[in-house]
Amino acid sequence: MTESQPRRIRIATRESQLALWQANHVAEQIRRVDPECDVQLVPMTTAGDRDRQTSLPQMGGQGVFTKEVQRAVLDGVADIAVHSLKDLPTDETPGLALAGIPPRAPRFDALILKPDGPQTLDDLPPQARIGTSSPRRRSQLLRLRPDFQLLEIRGNVETRLKKVEQGEYDAIVLAEAGLRRLGLQDCITVILAPPIMYPAVGQAALGIECRDNDEYCRQILEGLTDAHTQAEVLAERACLAALRAGCHAPVGVRSTVHGETLTLEAVVLSQDGADFFQVQAVGSTANPRQVGIDAAQLLIQEGAGAVL
Numbered sequence: 001m002t003e004s005q006p007r008r009i010r011i012a013t014r015e016s017q018l019a020l021w022q023a024n025h026v027a028e029q030i031r032r033v034d035p036e037c038d039v040q041l042v043p044m045t046t047a048g049d050r051d052r053q054t055s056l057p058q059m060g061g062q063g064v065f066t067k068e069v070q071r072a073v074l075d076g077v078a079d080i081a082v083h084s085l086k087d088l089p090t091d092e093t094p095g096l097a098l099a100g101i102p103p104r105a106p107r108f109d110a111l112i113l114k115p116d117g118p119q120t121l122d123d124l125p126p127q128a129r130i131g132t133s134s135p136r137r138r139s140q141l142l143r144l145r146p147d148f149q150l151l152e153i154r155g156n157v158e159t160r161l162k163k164v165e166q167g168e169y170d171a172i173v174l175a176e177a178g179l180r181r182l183g184l185q186d187c188i189t190v191i192l193a194p195p196i197m198y199p200a201v202g203q204a205a206l207g208i209e210c211r212d213n214d215e216y217c218r219q220i221l222e223g224l225t226d227a228h229t230q231a232e233v234l235a236e237r238a239c240l241a242a243l244r245a246g247c248h249a250p251v252g253v254r255s256t257v258h259g260e261t262l263t264l265e266a267v268v269l270s271q272d273g274a275d276f277f278q279v280q281a282v283g284s285t286a287n288p289r290q291v292g293i294d295a296a297q298l299l300i301q302e303g304a305g306a307v308l
């Protein structure tokens with residue numbers, strides 16, 4: 001990087017409230033590491049934002065929130081792309097590098113119950129109506145309570161909260177991280193942590209991509225990266241990739257780092273929650289991908305391939 005040249009980073013982002021919060025957050029971090037850098041946002045609409053009716057798996061799934069944002073960086077309309085890592089397909093995109101992985105927020109799921117009804121999962125009546133379109137959340141809830149009615153829900157976080165407030169659902173499940181970022185954490189009734197509910201691969205983490213030959217951006221993004229989070233999410237993503245399952249598969253994970261030891265627990269469920277496969281792989285933070293591959297192999301050995 002030449003010190004005398006004016007520096008600029010244009011951030012491609014979806015224009016949802018959550019995506020804008022995340023992009024602004026990254027902009028602030030960049031300004032902190034390079035106060036001379038002119039940081040701008042380039043908001044855009046993605047396929048996933050345009051079509052709010054179709055369920056995500058039906059839309060062809062992979063990359064509905066990320067493709068356009070990546071395209072802007074590849075085309076040179078922007079310099080970096082900020083994604084919810086959970087929504088970013090595990091297949092590498094030629095020309096782009098996943099160079100920035102900032103510290104992860106609280107990663108569990110949150111249960112939001114109708115204010116005037118029961119206030120725990122166990123107290124919900126038979127056949128309670130639960131709004132979630134995520135196969136991972138549906139399967140894990142059905143494993144506990146096969147009687148629940150799992151119903152599709154789409155729309156942004158605020159729309160979904162309104163639907164449970166108005167009684168269209170008895171409960172909904174959303175990521176704690178997204179609610180916190182939007183300042184909506186007060187609506188959370190209970191946190192659903194393992195072994196009740198394993199979070200998604202990459203949940204609560206951000207992934208920042210740049211063009212793979214952009215040395216300035218790579219250096220900046222490496223400066224925003226948290227080694228601990230990076231080791232966890234690389235293991236989680238390697239597991240999902242090795243299972244050849246997408247972000248809509250009923251796969252949950254919990255990774256932990258202690259010193260140089262990386263542990264990955266992974267679960268795979270059938271859609272109805274009746275079949276449940278659970279494994280644990282342990283390895284080194286120096287080779288996180290291997291831990292993910294090992295976990296996937298264990299799952300396949302256990303027979304999880306039959307439900308993926």
Ligand SMILES: NCc1[nH]cc(CCC(=O)O)c1CC(=O)O
Pocket residue numbers: 084085086087173174175176177178202203204205
């Ligand atoms: N698939 C939508 C999505 N992508 C990222 C988040 C929340 C933030 C995160 O988990 O990183 C959400 C909403 C949700 O799952 O409640």
